Amino acid sequence: MDELTCFKTYDIRGDVGVNLTPDIARRIGRAYAVWLHPRRVVVGADVRLSSEALKTALIDGLTAGGVDVIDLGMTGTEEVYFATRELRADGGIQVTASHNPAHYNGFKLVGLEARPISNDNGLLEIKALAEQNRFPPCVRRGGIFPYDNRPAWVNCLLRFLTTPPKRTLRLVVNAGHGTAGPALDALDAGLKRAGVPVEFIRIHHQPDGRFPAGVPNPMLPENRQSTRLAVIEHHADAGIAWDGDFDRCFFFDERGNYVENYYLVGLFAEHFLRRYPGSRVILDPRLIWNTLDVVAHCGGTAIVSKTGHAFIKARMRKEDAIYGGEMSGHHYFRDFNYCDSGMIPLILMLQILGAAAQPLSHWVRHAQARYPVSGEINLTVNDPAALLHDVAAHYAPAAAGRDDCDGLSLTFADWRFNLRASNTEPLVRLNVETRGDAALLVHKTHEVLLLISALQAAKETL
Numbered sequence: 035m036d037e038l039t040c041f042k043t044y045d046i047r048g049d050v051g052v053n054l055t056p057d058i059a060r061r062i063g064r065a066y067a068v069w070l071h072p073r074r075v076v077v078g079a080d081v082r083l084s085s086e087a088l089k090t091a092l093i094d095g096l097t098a099g100g101v102d103v104i105d106l107g108m109t110g111t112e113e114v115y116f117a118t119r120e121l122r123a124d125g126g127i128q129v130t131a132s133h134n135p136a137h138y139n140g141f142k143l144v145g146l147e148a149r150p151i152s153n154d155n156g157l158l159e160i161k162a163l164a165e166q167n168r169f170p171p172c173v174r175r176g177g178i179f180p181y182d183n184r185p186a187w188v189n190c191l192l193r194f195l196t197t198p199p200k201r202t203l204r205l206v207v208n209a210g211h212g213t214a215g216p217a218l219d220a221l222d223a224g225l226k227r228a229g230v231p232v233e234f235i236r237i238h239h240q241p242d243g244r245f246p247a248g249v250p251n252p253m254l255p256e257n258r259q260s261t262r263l264a265v266i267e268h269h270a271d272a273g274i275a276w277d278g279d280f281d282r283c284f285f286f287d288e289r290g291n292y293v294e295n296y297y298l299v300g301l302f303a304e305h306f307l308r309r310y311p312g313s314r315v316i317l318d319p320r321l322i323w324n325t326l327d328v329v330a331h332c333g334g335t336a337i338v339s340k341t342g343h344a345f346i347k348a349r350m351r352k353e354d355a356i357y358g359g360e361m362s363g364h365h366y367f368r369d370f371n372y373c374d375s376g377m378i379p380l381i382l383m384l385q386i387l388g389a390a391a392q393p394l395s396h397w398v399r400h401a402q403a404r405y406p407v408s409g410e411i412n413l414t415v416n417d418p419a420a421l422l423h424d425v426a427a428h429y430a431p432a433a434a435g436r437d438d439c440d441g442l443s444l445t446f447a448d449w450r451f452n453l454r455a456s457n458t459e460p461l462v463r464l465n466v467e468t469r470g471d472a473a474l475l476v477h478k479t480h481e482v483l484l485l486i487s488a489l490q491a492a493k494e495t496l
Contacts, residue, residue: 036165037165038053038058038161038164038165039053040053040054040058040140041157041158041161042140042457043152043153043157043342043457044142044150044152044153044157044342044343044344044457045140045141045142045143045152045157046062046140046141046142046143046157047131047132047134047138047139047140048138048139048140049137049138050084050088050137050138050139051137054088054138054139054140056087056088056090056091057091058164059088059089059091059092059095059141060091060092060094060095060098061095061164061167062092062095062141062160062164063091063092063093063094063095063096063098063099063127064095064096064098064099064163064164064169065095065160065161065163065164065169066095066096066099066125066127066143066160067095067096067098067099067100067101068099068163068169068170069156069159069160069163070124070125070145070156072101072123072124072125073101073102073124074101074102074103074104074121074123074124075096075101075102075103075104075123075124075125075126075127076103076104076106076114076117076118076121076123076125076126076127077089077092077093077096077103077104077105077106077114077126077127077128077129078105078106078107078108078109078110078111078113078114078117078126078127078128078129079107079108079109079128079129079130080108080109080110080111080128080129080130080131080212080213080243080278080279081108081211081212081213081241081242081243081278082129082130082131082136082138082139082243082278083136083243083244084137084139084243085108085129085130085139085243088129088139088141089105089129092127092129092141093105093178096176097175097176097177097178098169098172098175098176099169099172099176100172100173100174100175100176101176102176102177102178102179103176103177103178103179104117104121104123104179104181105178105179105180105181106181106182106183107180107182108213108216108241109128109184109213109217110213110214110217110279110280110281110376110377111128111130111132111142111279111280111281112187112280112281112370112373112374112375112376112377113183113184113187113217114126114127114128114142114144114148115144115148115370115371115373115374116148116183116186116187116190116370116371116373117181117183117186117187118144118146118147118148119147119148119371120183120186120187120190121181121183124145124146125143125144125145125146125151126143126144126148127141127142127143127144128141128142128279129141130142130278130279131278132277132278132279132281132282133249133250133251133253133277133278133282134249134278135249136243136244136245136249143157143160147371148371148373149347150343150344150347152342152344154344155344184217184220185220188220188221188223188224189224190370191221191224191375191377191378191381192224192225192228192381193369194367194369194378194381194382194385195228195230195381195384195385196309196385197385197388197389198228198229198230198231198384198385198388199230199231199232199384199385199387199388199389200388200389200390201231201388201391202231202232202233203231203232203233203271203272203384203387203388204232204233204235204268204269204270204271205232205233205234205235205270205271205272205273205274205380205383205384206235206237206261206264206265206268206270206272206273206274206286207234207235207236207237207239207273207274207275207380208237208238208252208260208261208264208273208274208275208276209236209237209238209239209241209250209276209280210238210245210247210248210249210250210251210252210257210275210276210277210278211238211239211240211241211242211243211244211245211246211247211250212241212245212250212276212277212278212279212280213241213278213279213280214276214280214376215236215239215240215241216241217280217377218234218236218239218377221377221380222234230384231388232384235264235268235270237260237261237264238250238260245278247260249278250275250276250277250278251277251278252275252276252277252284252292252363253284253362253363253410255292257275258275258284258286258292261273261274261275261286261290262286262290262291262292263290265286265287265288265289265290266289266290270288271288271387271393271394272285272286272287272288272383272387272394273285273286273290274286274379274380274383276376277363277376280376280377281364281374281375281376282362282363282364282374282376283363283365283376283377283379283380284363285298285379285383285394287393287394287395287398288393288394288395289395291395293394293398294361294402294407294409295359295360295361295362295363296320296321296324296325296361296407297324297398297401297402298359298365298379298398299317299324299325299359299360299361299365300324300325300327300328300401301328301386301397301398301401302357302359302365302379302382303315303317303325303328303329303332303334303336303357303359304328304332305382305385305386306356306357307329307332307333307334307356308332310356311332311333311334312333312334312335313334313335313355313356313357314334314335314336314337314353314354314355314356315329315334315335315336315337315355315356315357315358315359316337316338316339316346316349316350316353316355316357316358316359316366317336317337317338317339317358317359317360318338318339318340318341318346318359318360318361318362318440319338319339319340319341319437319439319440319441319443319452320341320360320361320410320440320452320454320463320465321361321405321407321452321465321467322336322338322450323404323405323450323467323469324401324404324405324467325359327404327405328401337349337353337355338437338439339358339439340439340440341360341362341440341454341457342457343364343366343374346358346360346364346366346374347366347372347373347374350366350368350372351372354368355368355372356368361410361465362410363376365378365379403470404469404470405467405468405469405470406467406468406470406471406472406475407465407466407467407475408464408465408466408467408475408479409465410463410464410465411463411464411465411479411483412456412461412462412463413461413462413463413464413483413486414460414461415460415461415462415486415490416490416493416494417493418455418461418462419455420493421453421462421486421489421490422441422442422453422454422455422462424489425442425453425482425485425486425489426442426444428485429444430444432446433445433446434446434447440452440454441453441454441455441462441463442454448468448469448471448474449466449467449468449469449471449474449475449478450466450467451464451465451466451467451478451482452464452465453482462486464479464482464483464486466478466479466482
């Protein structure tokens with residue numbers, strides 16, 4: 035029995051031809067069918083060059099297990115989430131590797147009502163079945179039913195626009211040659227039918243699995259320049275860029291400046307709390323002070339949850355939260371079945387910017403001044419668990435507060451930091467924030483980085 039190393043904590047990702055092949059995809063489909071016993075499953079795929087072959091093999095495994103497959107074609111991940119619930123399917127699978135390099139691919143799996151399947155609730159069992167590769171015979175073979183669910187999805191998105199813009203907005207939209215391009219065209223057509231005054235300036239719009247403009251991951255600073263320059267060139271009100279399967283989005287203000295998603299979480303939380311007073315909002319523990327202040331000021335309840343879509347969605351359902359946001363660019367919505375969407379934030383931004391003359395920079399500048407942040411710093415380390423232990427031993431005695439719900443969060447009078455191991459890559463991620471002190475931010479960020487470097491060097495000399 036061979037170990038399938040493409041299985042991760044929340045999903046399946048691998049290097050195509052190395053640890054992810056069509057044969058493995060077929061086994062995954064067959065294992066999913068045995069574990070879940072679904073009658074109907076929604077399947078979609080991103081634009082990667084390997085996606086069609088992997089999807090075909092996956093569907094072969096599902097139908098061999100007696101499952102009827104609703105094939106959405108080329109989709110974003112949120113469209114699979116939406117269709118799974120909208121069509122009352124028993125589960126859904128998206129073929130994607132999101133923001134990983136072009137030679138990677140994988141699968142995101144959900145069950146009934148688009149509830150995520152991760153290590154905590156079935157992914158390990160699916161892995162074991164796929165590794166054994168011994169499946170019981172099936173009485174019938176499932177069918178394949180192509181289906182276009184995009185019109186219903188667009189109509190769902192438009193319901194989030196409760197007040198159309200009072201002025202025409204120009205937005206640069208950067209699909210990154212991923213799956214967002216055709217979805218944006220459909221959304222644009224829906225906005226025009228509804229008489230919404232908006233103009234999209236499209237860049238890197240055509241789907242191309244080779245990603246000629248670079249991997250669609252706007253969290254990387256080197257991938258932001260094209261959006262920034264287009265905003266400046268076209269005098270746009272804002273810019274928006276997406277990752278490969280557009281479940282994450284990233285904003286640029288009217289000057290082309292990248293806006294940390296942390297501040298957008300507060301902005302969107304305020305938007306929903308104005309409409310639904312007293313509601314709950316979920317946030318991740320990496321950066322929290324601004325969101326806590328905004329939610330408290332608006333009379334809501336802020337709840338800190340472990341990072342990751344499986345944890346956030348579960349907490350959203352438990353608390354019946356109106357909105358949840360992660361600083362990584364994932365935004366979750368109760369009225370989107372508690373799932374994340376990379377397109378609903380665009381709709382919300384139309385409403386926020388269109389309600390008044392103030393630009394996007396106006397809506398975030400006070401938060402940026404009150405709580406400056408380091409931006410997420412990724413570091414490759416040999417032993418993340420040991421590093422977190424050693425950093426805690428150094429800082430915890432002087433800390434005013436400590437939270438270990440997701441990595442290490444330590445709070446001091448005027449600054450705090452979170453250090454956590456990545457669930458998808460061999461990295462630790464550092465985030466630092468202060469109370470209105472940019473100089474202290476630089477000093478403390480440098481201090482923590484020096485400590486990590488010294489601890490790593492000490493380990494290497496042992």
